[in-house]
Amino acid sequence: MTTQFAKLATHDLHFHYDGSISREVVRAAFSDEIGVKYAKARVERTLINEPVKNPDDFFAIFQQVMKIFNLTDDIQPILEAQLELAARDGLKHLDYRFGCGALNSRFGLSEGSVLDRFQIAVSHANVLGLDVCPTLCFSRHESKDRADHLMNFVLENEEFVRAIDLEGPEGPNTTASFGPIFRKLKDAGLRITIHAGEFSSSESIWQAIDDCGAERIGHGFSAATDSELLRRLAKDQIAVEVCLTSNYLMGLCSDLKSHPFLKFLEAGIPVVLCTDDQAIFQTTLAREYEKADEILRSAKLNSQSILKAISENSRRFAFSEVLV
Numbered sequence: 001m002t003t004q005f006a007k008l009a010t011h012d013l014h015f016h017y018d019g020s021i022s023r024e025v026v027r028a029a030f031s032d033e034i035g036v037k038y039a040k041a042r043v044e045r046t047l048i049n050e051p052v053k054n055p056d057d058f059f060a061i062f063q064q065v066m067k068i069f070n071l072t073d074d075i076q077p078i079l080e081a082q083l084e085l086a087a088r089d090g091l092k093h094l095d096y097r098f099g100c101g102a103l104n105s106r107f108g109l110s111e112g113s114v115l116d117r118f119q120i121a122v123s124h125a126n127v128l129g130l131d132v133c134p135t136l137c138f139s140r141h142e143s144k145d146r147a148d149h150l151m152n153f154v155l156e157n158e159e160f161v162r163a164i165d166l167e168g169p170e171g172p173n174t175t176a177s178f179g180p181i182f183r184k185l186k187d188a189g190l191r192i193t194i195h196a197g198e199f200s201s202s203e204s205i206w207q208a209i210d211d212c213g214a215e216r217i218g219h220g221f222s223a224a225t226d227s228e229l230l231r232r233l234a235k236d237q238i239a240v241e242v243c244l245t246s247n248y249l250m251g252l253c254s255d256l257k258s259h260p261f262l263k264f265l266e267a268g269i270p271v272v273l274c275t276d277d278q279a280i281f282q283t284t285l286a287r288e289y290e291k292a293d294e295i296l297r298s299a300k301l302n303s304q305s306i307l308k309a310i311s312e313n314s315r316r317f318a319f320s321e322v323l324v
């Protein structure tokens with residue numbers, strides 16, 4: 001069923017490497033039997049089948065994900081296998097999000113050596129025809145000192161890191177407080193997307209746009225409650241990265257029909273479909289298109305032409321240096 005959507009599902013603009021380490025990735029990464037068995041057990045504890053009761057459940061699962069890295073003292077095989085499988089699945093572009101902080105604290109590797117490993121994996125993916133935009137995620141948990149350090153790290157590695165993101169629990173002003181750093185990096189040429197309005201009011205989305213200069217918004221769910229914001233997103237053509245399965249499983253909506261996806265389209269906002277954490281939410285980009293198709297059909301809309309436009313949006317809004 002998803003094969004009919006595979007042609008459209010070529011650009012995933014919201015893909016976290018750590019939440020997207022599927023069993024297939026682990027199998028491909030480790031060839032010895034014991035490693036595979038151990039990895040399988042680990043991965044099975046990191047899947048979500050039913051909507052979680054609250055976001056903390058998700059973060060508990062994420063801690064399990066990080067334990068997968070205990071399998072090896074090197075992340076290289078995982079990164080290579082993940083991108084290779086994405087290329088083989090027909091993906092042409094990934095905005096590929098990672099946080100150096102988490103890896104650094106787990107392995108005691110320097111951030112530079114973590115980045116080296118990403119660089120090797122990305123070069124390998126490029127050879128396979130997959131364009132990758134390395135996107136470093138700042139966390140709202142970050143201390144001011146740590147965020148300043150990461151800003152300098154990004155500036156020192158700007159040839160490789162081409163975009164930045166902000167993630168983590170949204171509180172009053174927690175998005176705006178990153179404004180000075182994000183503005184400075186934007187002036188230096190970095191592309192900007194920000195997780196906002198996932199678990200908070202639309203205020204966080206306003207801050208992402210006005211204070212941080214976001215070109216795209218991750219999730220943007222609560223924009224649906226703010227008609228002025230809907231108009232602004234449409235007027236300035238700020239894309240919303242819609243992650244249907246993620247939003248449903250994280251309990252943002254009781255079913256997909258009540259997802260504000262259609263409201264965004266009606267408002268004229270450029271929507272892109274994305275997976276977020278493919279392994280944890282057990283989805284693929286083609287499956288996200290399939291789910292969007294169901295929503296559009298049940299609303300008696302012309303699904304074929306709308307999905308085609310969404311696919312074109314994904315090409316247009318990708319943080320890409322090459323035309324893919």
Ligand SMILES: [Zn+2]
Pocket residue numbers: 014016195218276277
């Ligand atoms: Zn995300």
